[in-house]
Amino acid sequence: MTGSNPRLELGSTGLSVRQVQIIIQVKAGGDLPITGIFDEKTYDRVRDVQRFFKIKEDGIVDSETWEVLETLAAATFPIQSKR
DSSP, X not given: OGGGSOOBXXXXXXXXXXXXXXXXXXXXXXXXXXXXXXXXXXXXXXXHHHHHTTSOOSSOBOHHHHHHHHHHHHOSSOOOOOO
């Protein structure tokens, strides 16, 4: 599944961006609107997740970040950030 997920970055739009936003909002907490638009707020929250999991902190949802997000989505508990 990870290999089929698109690379997402500032300006990306669509269902995959919504999926990322939902995972982050539900599992990492914080105020992240579900818009389907990869905006500055989404970028910042992706960086927060990357920092928390000690992976490359560039705000781009690549295969490594998708793997973390999929792990979060499968988790039965939220991972709260400081935001």
